[in-house]
Amino acid sequence: MSGFVTSAVSIFFDGLAYAMLLFVISVGLSITMGLMGFVNLAHGAFAMAGGYVTVACMNMLGVPFIPALVLAFFFVAIMSIPLERLLYAPLYKAGELDQVLMSIGITFMAIAGVTLIFGPNPPAIVLPEFLKGQIDLGFKTFPTYRFFMIVVGFVMAIALWLGFERTIIGAKIRAAVDNRQMAQAVGIDVDKLFILTFALGSGLAGVGGGLAIDIVGISPTFAFNYLVLFLIVVAVGGLGSLRGAFLAAIVLGVIDTAGKYLWPEGGAFFIYVVTVAVLLIRPDGFFGKGASQ
Amino acid sequence: MSLKAGLFAGLMAASLPFLAVSQPVQAEEVKIGVVLTYSGGAAQFGEQIDRGMSLYMETHPEAFGGHTVTLIKRDSKRPGGDIAKNAVQELITAEEVDILAGFVFSPNAMASAPLATQGEVPMIIMNAGTAWIPSLSPYIARVSFTMWHSGYPMGQYAHDTLGCETAAAGYTDYPPGKDSRNAFQTGFESSGGSLIEDIPMGGPREVPDFTPFFQRVKDAAPDCFYVFVPAGNHATAVIKTFAQLGMAEAGIRLIGPGDITQDTKLQDMGDDAVGLITMHHYSADYQTPVNLEFVAAWKAAYGEDSTPDFMAVGGWDGMAAIAHAITEQNGVITAEGTMAALSGWEFESPRGHIMIDPETRDIVMDSNIHEVVRRDDGRLGINVLGTIPQVADPCKALAIGRCGGE
Numbered sequence: 001m002s003g004f005v006t007s008a009v010s011i012f013f014d015g016l017a018y019a020m021l022l023f024v025i026s027v028g029l030s031i032t033m034g035l036m037g038f039v040n041l042a043h044g045a046f047a048m049a050g051g052y053v054t055v056a057c058m059n060m061l062g063v064p065f066i067p068a069l070v071l072a073f074f075f076v077a078i079m080s081i082p083l084e085r086l087l088y089a090p091l092y093k094a095g096e097l098d099q100v101l102m103s104i105g106i107t108f109m110a111i112a113g114v115t116l117i118f119g120p121n122p123p124a125i126v127l128p129e130f131l132k133g134q135i136d137l138g139f140k141t142f143p144t145y146r147f148f149m150i151v152v153g154f155v156m157a158i159a160l161w162l163g164f165e166r167t168i169i170g171a172k173i174r175a176a177v178d179n180r181q182m183a184q185a186v187g188i189d190v191d192k193l194f195i196l197t198f199a200l201g202s203g204l205a206g207v208g209g210g211l212a213i214d215i216v217g218i219s220p221t222f223a224f225n226y227l228v229l230f231l232i233v234v235a236v237g238g239l240g241s242l243r244g245a246f247l248a249a250i251v252l253g254v255i256d257t258a259g260k261y262l263w264p265e266g267g268a269f270f271i272y273v274v275t276v277a278v279l280l281i282r283p284d285g286f287f288g289k290g291a292s293q
Numbered sequence: 294m295s296l297k298a299g300l301f302a303g304l305m306a307a308s309l310p311f312l313a314v315s316q317p318v319q320a321e322e323v324k325i326g327v328v329l330t331y332s333g334g335a336a337q338f339g340e341q342i343d344r345g346m347s348l349y350m351e352t353h354p355e356a357f358g359g360h361t362v363t364l365i366k367r368d369s370k371r372p373g374g375d376i377a378k379n380a381v382q383e384l385i386t387a388e389e390v391d392i393l394a395g396f397v398f399s400p401n402a403m404a405s406a407p408l409a410t411q412g413e414v415p416m417i418i419m420n421a422g423t424a425w426i427p428s429l430s431p432y433i434a435r436v437s438f439t440m441w442h443s444g445y446p447m448g449q450y451a452h453d454t455l456g457c458e459t460a461a462a463g464y465t466d467y468p469p470g471k472d473s474r475n476a477f478q479t480g481f482e483s484s485g486g487s488l489i490e491d492i493p494m495g496g497p498r499e500v501p502d503f504t505p506f507f508q509r510v511k512d513a514a515p516d517c518f519y520v521f522v523p524a525g526n527h528a529t530a531v532i533k534t535f536a537q538l539g540m541a542e543a544g545i546r547l548i549g550p551g552d553i554t555q556d557t558k559l560q561d562m563g564d565d566a567v568g569l570i571t572m573h574h575y576s577a578d579y580q581t582p583v584n585l586e587f588v589a590a591w592k593a594a595y596g597e598d599s600t601p602d603f604m605a606v607g608g609w610d611g612m613a614a615i616a617h618a619i620t621e622q623n624g625v626i627t628a629e630g631t632m633a634a635l636s637g638w639e640f641e642s643p644r645g646h647i648m649i650d651p652e653t654r655d656i657v658m659d660s661n662i663h664e665v666v667r668r669d670d671g672r673l674g675i676n677v678l679g680t681i682p683q684v685a686d687p688c689k690a691l692a693i694g695r696c697g698g699e
Contacts, residue, residue, distance in 0.1 A: 003512065010508045018502060083366045120336045122500070122526050124561045143537040146504075216502045217530050219333055223498045261504035264492040 009140060011258045017146035019253025020153020021215055025208030025226075026233040027160065027245045028201020034177045034240015038088060038195055039096050043205055045110035050076045050206025051218035051249040052114055053259050055123045069210045076206025077199040078258050079114055084198045085191035089191075114220040122219040126148055152211065156204070157246050173197060177240035232271065234276050238288030247286050301594030322361045325615065326384030326414075328405065329376050329395040331368040334498075337525055337557065338397045338604050339368075342419050344595060345608025346394070349616070352590055356613070358620035363389060368399065372497045374404030381405040385412040390659065391626035392417060392618070394611055398523075399469045399496070399602070406430040416629040417614060419607040422470045424476075424688035425695040427654045432628045434635045434654045436614050436647070437607040438574055440473035440521070441666070443550035445687040446660050447519065447572040448480025451548055455570065457481075457517035461490035461510045464521040466499045472548060472688075473521035479693060481519075489515055500526050503534040510545070511538055517546045524552040524604070527560055527643035536565035551576070554665055556602040559673045562665075566673060569665040574658050576601040576643040576675035587643035603644070610642045650685055657685045 005288035029043040050072040057070055087106065103161055115156035131148050134141040176183040176190050184190050216226070233252060237244030241247050259270030278285070327346070329339035343366070350362065367380035379394070384390045385408060393416040395411060396402040402421035406429035409416040418426060418435040427433045445481070452459045458483055465468035470493070479490050490513045495501035509519050520531055535547050549571020554566065577588050577600050587609065591601045601609075606682050614635055619626065621634035636651040648657045662678040688696035 006512050010512060011505070014504045014508055018504075120297075120332075120334055122529065124529065126563075134537075141539055143504075143539075147535065181348075214533070217499075217500050219334055219524065219526065221499075249406075257505045259502075260495075261509050264494065264506060264509070 006140065006152075007261065011261050012254060013142055013150075014093070014146065015254030015257035016250065017149045017153075017215070017253075018257055019209060019250045020149050021212055022229060022233050022253050023153055023246055023249035024156055024211065025205050026230045026249060027156075027242065028197075028204045028235075029230055030200050030237055030243070031173070031177070031240055031244040032194070032201050032235045033234060034238075035173065035180075035190075035197055036092060037239075037287040038092060039099045040088070041100055041204075041227060042106040042110070042156045042223075044225075045107045045223040046076050046080060046202045047205040047209035047226070047230075048114065048218060048220065049079070049110060049209065050203075051209030051213055051222065052118060052123075053206065054210030054213060055118070055125055055218070058125050059123065065125070065131070069207050070207045072210040073203040076209075077203030079196060080199050080202035084195055086208060088198070107227075111220045111223050118220070119267070120220060123213075125213055126216060149211060149215065157242075158240055163263050169193070229271075232275050234285075236275055236285050238282075238285030241285070241287035244285055244287035319480050319624075320359050322359055322363060323357075323392070323619050323624060323626055324363050324365060324388060324390040326388060326390035326393045327364050327366045327382070328368070328380050328384070328393065328401065330370060330397045331366070331372055333400065333529060334526060335371065338420065339395075341602055341604035342395060342397065342608035342611075344591075344603045345601065345605035345610075346419075346612045348590060348594055348605075349609045349612035351594070352507060353613070353616065356376070356519035356616040356620070358616075360525070360619055362619070364614075367399050368529035369395075372398035372400050374398075374400040377401030378404040387412055387471060390414060393632065394615065395419050396421045399426065399472075400467065402426050402433075403468070406433060409433060413628040415618070415628050415635075417611045419611040420604055421469070422684055423472045431654075434614070434632065434649055435656055436610045436649070438603070438656060438658070438684045439687040440452040441476040441686050442574060442658065442660050442684050443552075443572040443658075444473045444476025444519075444521070445480040445503055446681050446684065447550065448477040448482070448486070449660060450570075450572065451477075451517045451519070452486040453483055455517060455546060457486060457515070457546065457638045458516040459487055459489045460517040461513060461515040462488055462521075463490075463492045463494050463503075463506055463510065465497050465523055465527060466495060466663045467636065469523075470521050470571070471499075472612055474519075475552060475694065476688065477521075479691070480687075485622070486517075489513060494522070496525050497527075500530050503530055504538065507534050507538050507540065511540050511543055514543065514664075515545060517548050520547065520549040520553060522553060524555040524602070525558065528553040528555055529558050532562045532565050532569075538629045541568075544623050546570070548572075551603065551663055554663060554675065556600045557676075559665070559675075560672065562574070564667070566665045567667050571663045571665075572644065572659060573603065573663055574608050576661075576663060576677075577601050578675040579639060579645075579677070581643075581645065583641050583645075584643040587691060599693045601643075606643050610640060610644075610647060613640055613642075614638060626672065646683070648683075652687050654685060655686045655689065657683050660684045 024087040053075045054068045057063040080121045131145045173187045233248045237248030256271045296632040331339045341653045369377035389450045394415040397420045399421040415432045422440045425440040451660045462474045464474045494506045551571045554571050618631045618634040622630040635649050645659045660681045664676045668674040
């Protein structure tokens with residue numbers, strides 16, 4: 001097989017795995033920002049917390065990897081509800097600066113707290129046997145774990161899409177994202193809906209954190225290090241759009257990987273060029289709610 | 294001469310030795326400004342060096358000639374250089390320290406060097422390994438290593454002994470990374486190999502996803518893949534990614550400086566690390582009497598699960614150098630006096646015999662070829678396959694690039 005095709009396949013495969021990780025973590029941020037307009041910079045901290053729940057479950061309690069991910073989802077989702085009620089809710093009507101300061105404060109506290117308990121270094125986990133090694137596709141081998149990451153990402157995207165498009169709650173969420181006041185006027189309890197969405201989004205970030213351990217590694221500063229990427233995915237995809245987050249994650253994941261593969265000197269430069277280009281043409285992102293208006 | 298006068302002269306003469314001895318009893322306070330990374334992801338490095346320094350002070354109280362040593366510690370946080378420079382400025386002007394010590398990351402040492410010159414404060418580098426750092430100030434002495442102590446002999450070894458004709462180099466994109474790459478390239482190409490891929494792999498602050506870089510190397514299929522990343526979290530990710538991509542099965546041999554098989558990270562790397570060959574100056578696994586004693590003292594002080602690594606040895610040796618400078622100058626520290634005391638200073642370090650080169654103020658030490666092995670008790674260990682004795686920094690010896698134009 002020619003070098004070009006080999007490179008292209010490598011880039012697409014690795015990029016897709018990276019993209020799915022970005023999607024799983026960012027989708028919750030996109031929906032909650034679209035729904036409430038709340039700038040939650042602590043989203044990275046939720047992902048980080050999920051990563052550490054996974055580590056703690058596996059290394060201290062001996063829980064296998066997949067159940068540990070499920071536990072990470074529920075732990076972060078449930079933990080986010082009192083946070084939302086006590087800290088986020090009072091600031092819904094406040095300015096963006098207040099929201100940013102509060103959520104960044106939470107992030108700092110989370111980083112300090114996790115460093116205190118687990119130390120500053122990334123913990124290691126031992127993956128189950130079936131996720132180790134490579135899968136041989138005949139012409140090329142790929143790491144099994146990245147294959148798993150892609151499958152998980154697609155399954156989650158489909159499940160979320162069905163939930164949004166085919167259930168009453170999904171319809172209510174879409175209605176509230178499109179026009180919150182109108183949704184409230186027709187009797188949709190947007191507050192309750194938001195708690196639910198916030199918990200779901202946070203839980204997904206938690207799972208993403210667990211999945212990230214074996215791709216980018218997790219450490220207390222994960223909460224900040226990758227926050228910019230999550231925000232880019234949200235901005236490029238468009239606030240509150242599931243399709244947008246999915247497409248943006250794929251575009252950015254593949255382009256970032258391609259940039260690093262083809263032109264390592266340029267490093268992470270490409271992702272920002274793409275972001276600027278997309279936002280110049282479509283200031284509300286691919287599927288932002290302002291785009292159609 | 295009258296009898297009286299003769300007696301007086303005799304008394305004077307007899308008391309002279311007492312006078313000479315009684316002088317050092319006047320204990321001086323020596324202030325050492327310590328600039329290390331105490332927080333964030335790099336806190337582990339600061340901790341190693343800090344502990345190495347403390348351990349030397351606790352186990353060798355007599356080495357300081359009765360003078361009191363006060364450590365004034367400042368956190369340099371990250372590799373950017375700015376925070377370290379501010380800390381050094383404060384240490385020199387407000388705390389009026391006699392000696393500066395520490396410096397984990399090269400950019401921090403580089404940014405601080407002009408202040409050492411202006412303030413005439415000697416600066417003992419305990420880690421930062423970019424080759425030309427001592428050229429930046431006449432008051433810098435280094436007890437750690439340069440990237441060339443490992444990179445250059447590794448390049449020669451890769452071609453001559455491992456039989457690699459082609460190699461790829463991947464490195465973290467900051468001064469010591471480029472330096473290590475240059476060192477490897479010089480050694481490898483001068484012995485007849487050719488470098489076919491040259492890949493900067495992101496900055497030192499965050500551990501990137503190494504997959505795209507490594508995938509590129511895998512597709513290029515070199516015989517050897519030389520990797521330099523900062524010790525610590527980057528290194529663990531390198532070993533993992535290398536294994537995940539099945540690069541060993543594809544016939545690529547992973548080599549590098551010992552930073553990627555750091556003692557504190559080795560056990561976490563698991564089977565993926567077995568067989569790895571690196572070039573380095575220290576491993577906690579060395580079975581020399583000096584090192585066995587050092588490791589035992591370390592474990593007694595910091596716990597059985599704790600392991601010293603090359604950074605701890607940098608702290609230990611640095612403190613020994615400082616003790617030497619203090620006793621030589623009788624506790625009254627000047628920059629010139631310190632540099633004179635350290636020039637040609639020799640010491641039996643846990644890593645082996647070391648010396649400060651009078652010409653370059655840089656370290657001269659053995660470079661060892663390490664192989665990672667699985668011990669009978671299940672732990673990973675380091676076997677020394679060979680030694681290149683008393684290497685003076687090849688970058689300065691060969692006058693390459695910035696090392697040549699002082």
